[in-house]
Amino acid sequence: AQTVTQSQPEMSVQEAETVTLSCTYDTSESDYYLFWYKQPPSRQMILVIRQEAYKQQNATENRFSVNFQKAAKSFSLKISDSQLGDAAMYFCASHRGNDMRFGAGTRLTVKP
């Protein structure tokens, strides 16, 4: 079974600064996907970024990028030029076959 651990229950960042959210996972599979989802107070889970495990290149989506360390089973999310609208819960998830596992989440606060 897959497990996903987010060790930072809360993080804060100053507007326009950079913040990194941590995630570690454990899977015995070689083919899997990793995701970061954003969940604002509206509760809608929004996909931020995804990483295929077989790709060595780190995924990037505009201000969001990941640092994928496959051997260490680490998958951190970097948010650059933080904006007030980035404030939300962020969930790391691991997906293999029909099995999708989420971490407990990190609450990100953005200070103006």
Add this chain to the structure above:
Amino acid sequence: EAGVAQSPRYKIIEKRQSVAFWCNPISGHATLYWYQQILGQGPKLLIQFQNNGVVDDSQLPKDRFSAERLKGVDSTLKIQPAKLEDSAVYLCASSWRQGTYNEQFFGPGTRLTVL
């Protein structure tokens, strides 16, 4: 395209009562998921449908929870009777098909409070 629709958005019931949640996935999506998200935790998969068949319900408390997707489109999740620990947000998601990798699109969820 329209997103995943869920209703109601909020529901408050007393323990031992019954409750049902409805989900309409994105048109054309064959796979539908129900998740339970307890406050302070990440979503946990309860059940997964492929068209109108169950793919995985290993984490569904079958003594009180049931779900159906009769025509392979919309789905209903029922709790009967509810317990205090069932208080959570119930999220529905859909994807084009099952397996790694098909992006799951989530609905806004139903917040259930059991008193």
